[in-house]
Amino acid sequence: MKMTKIYEGSHQWIMFGRDEGKPDNIIDTNQYVVRTPNRCLLLDPGGAELFAPMMAAVLHHAPVDQITDLFASHQDPDVISSLGLWDQALTNAKLHAPAIWEGFLRHYSCESIEYVPIPDNGGTIKLESVELQLIPAHYLHSPGNFHVYDPQAKILMTGDVGAAFEAPDAPVFVDNFAAHVEKMRHWHQRMMPSNQAKRVWIERVRNMDIDILAPQHGRMFKGDDVKRFLDWFDALQVGIAV
Amino acid sequence: MTNQTKSQFIAVASITSELSAVMVVAKEISLAAANAKAIAFRAGDKAKGFQPITDFINELAKETIELVTNINIYALVLYRLTVDEYQKTAAYNKFELAAKMAEGAVYAKSMQEPVDHARLSMQDCQRQFKRDVSQLLGQLEAVMHHARAARVIAANSRIEASQAGEYLQSLQAVAESVDKAAHTIHDNVQRCRIALSIYRNS
Numbered sequence: 481m482k483m484t485k486i487y488e489g490s491h492q493w494i495m496f497g498r499d500e501g502k503p504d505n506i507i508d509t510n511q512y513v514v515r516t517p518n519r520c521l522l523l524d525p526g527g528a529e530l531f532a533p534m535m536a537a538v539l540h541h542a543p544v545d546q547i548t549d550l551f552a553s554h555q556d557p558d559v560i561s562s563l564g565l566w567d568q569a570l571t572n573a574k575l576h577a578p579a580i581w582e583g584f585l586r587h588y589s590c591e592s593i594e595y596v597p598i599p600d601n602g603g604t605i606k607l608e609s610v611e612l613q614l615i616p617a618h619y620l621h622s623p624g625n626f627h628v629y630d631p632q633a634k635i636l637m638t639g640d641v642g643a644a645f646e647a648p649d650a651p652v653f654v655d656n657f658a659a660h661v662e663k664m665r666h667w668h669q670r671m672m673p674s675n676q677a678k679r680v681w682i683e684r685v686r687n688m689d690i691d692i693l694a695p696q697h698g699r700m701f702k703g704d705d706v707k708r709f710l711d712w713f714d715a716l717q718v719g720i721a722v
Numbered sequence: 723m724t725n726q727t728k729s730q731f732i733a734v735a736s737i738t739s740e741l742s743a744v745m746v747v748a749k750e751i752s753l754a755a756a757n758a759k760a761i762a763f764r765a766g767d768k769a770k771g772f773q774p775i776t777d778f779i780n781e782l783a784k785e786t787i788e789l790v791t792n793i794n795i796y797a798l799v800l801y802r803l804t805v806d807e808y809q810k811t812a813a814y815n816k817f818e819l820a821a822k823m824a825e826g827a828v829y830a831k832s833m834q835e836p837v838d839h840a841r842l843s844m845q846d847c848q849r850q851f852k853r854d855v856s857q858l859l860g861q862l863e864a865v866m867h868h869a870r871a872a873r874v875i876a877a878n879s880r881i882e883a884s885q886a887g888e889y890l891q892s893l894q895a896v897a898e899s900v901d902k903a904a905h906t907i908h909d910n911v912q913r914c915r916i917a918l919s920i921y922r923n924s
């Protein structure tokens with residue numbers, strides 16, 4: 481598992497991905513970790529197949545008992561089917577996930593982990609002195625979906641928005657936006673159901689101060705590429721399968 | 723899933739299916755008993771010896787149904803345990819793998835506790851499963867006992883039927899059906915026991 485530190489300040493953001501041991505037939509995912517002095521938050525911790533490499537990677541940054549928080553942007557298996565395993569490994573942790581998915585996600589088993597339901601209008605996660613904002617992003621693509629914004633690090637973790645599918649050794653940042661577009665187009669057109677939801681989300685996100693836009697698949701967008709992405713997404717017609 | 727887990731799932735599932743067949747047959751016996759009672763009543767003195775037997779058959783059928791109902795509840799518990807054990811074993815294996823992959827990581831040692839804990843709860847599950855299997859085998863033994871008793875009664879019924887004059891044939895048919903049912907119960911329960919016996923507490 482490749483680890484890339486994407487923010488270093490009073491706390492850290494680390495991106496995990498490009499897992500070389502991953503079976504070929506499952507989708508490649510990026511996991512993000514927010515590390516404060518005594519706590520650790522895993523954003524979209526990934527599928528059950530990814531549990532062992534992910535856990536092993538996190539142990540480079542935090543001991544098991546300091547993994548206190550998990551966040552699931554939505555209910556998809558590539559996001560959180562590892563829940564049942566984290567549930568057995570962690571003794572004192574919370575899962576922050578959309579309220580509407582509680583009854584669904586509990587199918588993965590969530591007994592020792594406390595399920596903290598995120599209401600439709602969003603909320604926050606407090607991690608020691610860091611406060612992360614949970615930004616509603618419903619219907620992008622999941623009907624109950626949140627992104628995580630860190631105003632201090634200026635990072636917006638966007639789940640499946642901005643996703644692309646890449647070779648296992650692809651760089652972690654977009655370096656040629658024009659070339660990257662083709663890797664994103666069909667995914668966004670096919671997976672995102674609502675032009676209206678997209679418009680509302682873009683309006684909201686344009687007002688945020690963002691250095692890095694960090695999706696759950698593919699490459700992150702940095703600097704001007706963030707705006708380029710928003711403009712491109714704005715102009716894209718989605719929900720094409722009907 | 724390992725072969726061991728697979729066969730455990732199959733063993734537990736087969737109990738439920740064998741037992742539902744036993745249930746059907748036990749109900750047939752109960753029906754045969756009611757039938758026999760009516761015939762014995764009509765036959766009056768000629769089937770005097772047969773009357774207490776019909777009550778006996780009925781009682782036996784009722785007890786078998788009750789036992790099987792209990793065993794079915796038990797089988798469900800056993801199924802849940804099997805699922806639990808499967809999940810705990812999977813977790814333990816993943817934790818061990820994570821610990822191995824984390825070798826050299828700063829906090830690799832912190833994985834030891836979850837690994838130990840997972841191993842213990844997996845072993846707990848295995849022990850519990852063996853204990854429950856032993857109990858279930860005991861209950862199945864009781865059903866076998868009933869089936870054997872039913873066969874003895876069937877044999878007695880035949881003797882009594884032979885003295886029932888014109889009712890001979892219908893009473894013999896009752897005895898026949900009880901015997902056949904007892905046979906089926908015996909065979910099905912025997913299959914359950916064989917499937918489970920490899921998991922019994924040694």
Ligand SMILES: [Fe+2]
Binds near residue numbers: 554556621622640
């Ligand atoms: Fe998704």
Ligand SMILES: [Fe+2]
Binds near residue numbers: 556559640696697
């Ligand atoms: Fe995804």
